[in-house]
Structure formats: C-alpha cells, structure tokens
Amino acid sequence: MKLNLLLASAGFVALASAITPTFAQDITLNYDKNGWEAGFEALANGASTASGIKIVPQLQTPTDRYQAFVQSSIAGGNTPPMFTWWNGKQLDSLVETGQIADLSAAWDKAIANGDFSEAEKALVSVDGVPYALPLNLARWPVLYRKDAFEKAGIAAPPQTWEEMLDAAEKLKAAGYTPFNAPNVGGWMGLIWFSELMIRTDPDAFVGLTDGSVPYNGPEVHRAFEIWVDFYERGYFTDPREQDDSRFFVNGDAAMWLIGEWAAGVVETKGLVPGEQFSAFIMPTVTPDVENSVIFEAAPIVVSKQAMEQTPELAAAVDYLMSAEAGNALGEAQGVYTGNLKAEAPNAIVAEVNAIVAAEQPRSIVRWWEAVPADLQGDLVSQMGAFMLDPTAENAEQVMNDMQTLNADYWANQ
Incomplete structure (x- = not known):
C-alpha cells in the first residue's frame, strides 16, 4: 500500500x-x-x-x-x-x-x-x-450528565436499546438535546456510523474494513436508517459546531458518544468525572447482537x-x-x-x-485505524456530508458514493 x-x-x-x-x-x-x-x-x-x-x-x-x-x-x-x-x-x-x-x-x-x-x-x-x-x-463509551438524567427522571443508564430511546425522549421533554454530535476536524463523521454498525452487526463493521462488505449493502442501510431516524427525532446537536465539547459542557446536550479520553477534556472545562458525569456502553439494537465496544x-x-x-x-x-x-x-x-x-x-x-471487566464486550478496532489509509479521508468526508444533510435521500447517495470509492480501491489491490 x-x-x-x-x-x-x-x-x-x-x-x-x-x-x-x-x-x-x-x-x-x-x-x-x-x-x-x-x-x-x-x-x-x-x-x-x-x-x-x-x-x-x-x-x-x-x-x-x-x-x-x-x-x-x-x-x-x-x-x-x-x-x-x-x-x-x-x-x-x-x-x-x-x-x-x-x-x-x-x-x-x-x-x-x-x-x-x-x-x-x-x-x-x-x-x-x-x-x-x-x-x-481508550474505549468509546457514552458520557452522560448526571444532572440531566436526574432532571429527566432517568434512574440509571440504559441497558437496552428501548431504554435508551426512552431516555432520549425523556431528555428531550426535559429540555435537553439527547446527544452531543459535532462534525469537527474532518473526522468525527465516523463516530456514529461506527457505533450504529457495531450495535446492529459488528461482523459487518469489520467486513467494511477488509472489502468483504459493501458500503451500500443491507447492513449499512440498517445503520443509516437509524441514523436518519435519530436526526428526524431531534436527538443530535448542530453538526456545524466547532467546539466539540461545548454542548455537553454547557448542559445543552445530555450525552456524548466519544472516546473515554474526552473525560479529561471535559474535566479541564469544569465538570468533575464520576460526580457530574459518568459513562455507559451503548446497548445493542437487539439482544441477539454481540455486545461490543470500539477500542x-x-x-x-x-x-x-x-x-x-x-x-x-x-x-x-x-x-x-x-x-x-x-x-x-x-x-x-x-x-x-x-x-x-x-x-x-x-x-x-x-x-x-469495571464495565468491561463485568460484561467482557468484544473489542473492535476503531474504523479510523482499521480502514485502508487510501480510503480513509474520502469515506469519512462522505459521512460528514451526511451529517450536514441527514436525509434519507442523501443517505442513499452517500452510501452509493462510499461504495464506489470502496470498490475502486479493492479492485486495484
């Protein structure tokens, strides 16, 4: 290569x-x-x-x-x-x-x-x-603000997909945007794409990185359907925000799917880990999906x-x-x-x-490191383009464009 x-x-x-x-x-x-x-x-x-x-x-x-x-x-x-x-x-x-x-x-x-x-x-x-x-x-959990969960009447972090959707609706009703989701620095589009893939089909996610699974196949369509639905429900902050932690730190957003290293960034901005915010690993969409975590x-x-x-x-x-x-x-x-x-x-x-020790989830190499270098920039740009126009029509275009790039790359290997 x-x-x-x-x-x-x-x-x-x-x-x-x-x-x-x-x-x-x-x-x-x-x-x-x-x-x-x-x-x-x-x-x-x-x-x-x-x-x-x-x-x-x-x-x-x-x-x-x-x-x-x-x-x-x-x-x-x-x-x-x-x-x-x-x-x-x-x-x-x-x-x-x-x-x-x-x-x-x-x-x-x-x-x-x-x-x-x-x-x-x-x-x-x-x-x-x-x-x-x-x-x-680092692993990639969901950070959550304890004050937001308390105000919304959420007693504990969600353990199932249904509980997470219920928590998101309660947070919206309490005046919060459920998830902080900026598209900063030309790379953050991969975060939710990767997470939704491993929450629906972790094997397919791995297959994306070696060319065995297409970016416009049914597995990716399923992830994009959920991603579009979350935008339609109003679960995400403005992707154009250039301060990646702003909405989480100022309390506008209640949760942030991010590497655990971000806890240090949040701490430097005034929130105390363990006291004002904690973490959980996102549950799978259905119980039959293998529990995994991005590493x-x-x-x-x-x-x-x-x-x-x-x-x-x-x-x-x-x-x-x-x-x-x-x-x-x-x-x-x-x-x-x-x-x-x-x-x-x-x-x-x-x-x-402690969560990893107790649940022993499958560790999956992050998309950014796993995908071939020659594909990385072009594909993540497509993910970011979806975030700026998160419609079903644009999702279809993005998936097809990603697969064109993907197929061209693997055909020349």
Whole structure:
C-alpha cells in the first residue's frame, strides 16, 4: 500500500521541502488533539528532563490539515521528529516509508519492567516490530450528565436499546438535546456510523474494513436508517459546531458518544468525572447482537532520522512509556496511556474498566485505524456530508458514493 499523500495545498510541500530538521536543538512533538495542551506539556516536560534535550509540543488542527502536513513532510524527506498518529492500517502505511524508528529496545525494557505486556505491544506493531509507543488506550463509551438524567427522571443508564430511546425522549421533554454530535476536524463523521454498525452487526463493521462488505449493502442501510431516524427525532446537536465539547459542557446536550479520553477534556472545562458525569456502553439494537465496544490505540511515533541524529531521544521514549509519564498525563489530561503500573486517571476510566471487566464486550478496532489509509479521508468526508444533510435521500447517495470509492480501491489491490 502506498502512503496516501494529502497534498491539498502546495504550501504544505513548500514547507516540508524548505525546512531541514535541527534535531540538535529543540525536538518538536507534533499532535492534532485539540484540548490536550495540558497533557502534552506534562509529557514534554518530563521527557525533556529525562533526556536532557528540549522537547516542545506543537498543536496543529484540524486533523485533515495535520495529516497533510505530516505526509507532505515525509514526502519531502523531513519527517517530524516525534508526532502522534494512528495504529492499524494507518501505522502500516507510515512504516512503509522507511522513515519511522523501530522502538523494539524501548519495548523490551518496558515489558521486562512490567509497564506493558505483549498485548499492548501488538497494537503498535507492524509485522511483529513495534514502531510506536502508546499515548492513549481508550474505549468509546457514552458520557452522560448526571444532572440531566436526574432532571429527566432517568434512574440509571440504559441497558437496552428501548431504554435508551426512552431516555432520549425523556431528555428531550426535559429540555435537553439527547446527544452531543459535532462534525469537527474532518473526522468525527465516523463516530456514529461506527457505533450504529457495531450495535446492529459488528461482523459487518469489520467486513467494511477488509472489502468483504459493501458500503451500500443491507447492513449499512440498517445503520443509516437509524441514523436518519435519530436526526428526524431531534436527538443530535448542530453538526456545524466547532467546539466539540461545548454542548455537553454547557448542559445543552445530555450525552456524548466519544472516546473515554474526552473525560479529561471535559474535566479541564469544569465538570468533575464520576460526580457530574459518568459513562455507559451503548446497548445493542437487539439482544441477539454481540455486545461490543470500539477500542482506540493512539500512538506516538519517532522518525528514524531523529533517533539517529539525537540518541538522547531514546531516554525520552523510555520516559514516555513509564508509569511516571502515565500518571503525569492522567493528572494533567485525564488520559490513560495503558501503562499497567499507572493509576486510572479519573473516575470515567475506572468506571469503563469495571464495565468491561463485568460484561467482557468484544473489542473492535476503531474504523479510523482499521480502514485502508487510501480510503480513509474520502469515506469519512462522505459521512460528514451526511451529517450536514441527514436525509434519507442523501443517505442513499452517500452510501452509493462510499461504495464506489470502496470498490475502486479493492479492485486495484
């Protein structure tokens, strides 16, 4: 598979070609995760102290612009020293460039020290070789505001699809929009599409990522029917909102389907995890559907050139995989690195840990990481286009357009 270069602007190429990395000076840690500034500052400070080199976090949004910057930098031979990416097929595509550092030495030490296991290593490996370190290991539950549930007379999180629909109607009657659902950063369209697929047919969802299930087949039609119905019922906030947490934080929306890492973002905006908001895993549409949960593993990668020119980076990598770093990120951002010795960063992660332990749902790799890189941008743009015009007619067009792209890709493999 070739790296899908999103050269949307000649400026990205010019920037990548004009700048030569100066690794003897500051090392940039590039990321696209808006609202994670405190967490990246904490990681960069600790890694700087551990390595003796200055590591500077650098935010760039939205996600599609960030991807274009990284990919054009790689194409120009100026791979950023350290940057966040995605695992699965997205990491496979990156490794194919030959510009990403093998982190086997760091993983060997971390596993021997009991910080991680082979299972976590496998999440960031390509052909058995680890090319990244974990930034965040997260499940995707529904966050819910306790005050909204109390006002609406909802005694407990829904355990069945019928209970969830009933809760949504009660929330509407109490003056709330049931779900916060923005389409921010060029990627959020995948959230509800993925969730509705796994709540109706998780095997079909997996089939979408390997070409065995079409995007305009009956399984996808079923998910879109529910998605259209939810819009018609008024269950979603305005998708054009550019502050992804705004409606949940200000109390307009009662629930938010999102990665558990968002608990830290919400906490920095004034809501206390476990006290003012909690979490549940969305129930399946029918009882016969296998209980599942979307699983995300967000990694940090290091350029091969940076590791060769700045050997001190090895110490920074070792720090970032430590329990100390895990706790620092958890305290600053409420995000869990997956370090086995680190503490759960907040009550939401602890609650999801308990739910997963009790219910043992099937873990499914998130669509963003599972889909081939060459399809990712075009398909998620179609999902976002549906959110901006969520009619049955547009849903049909979107499904057909997605399948045209999908079929063309797999026909050339």
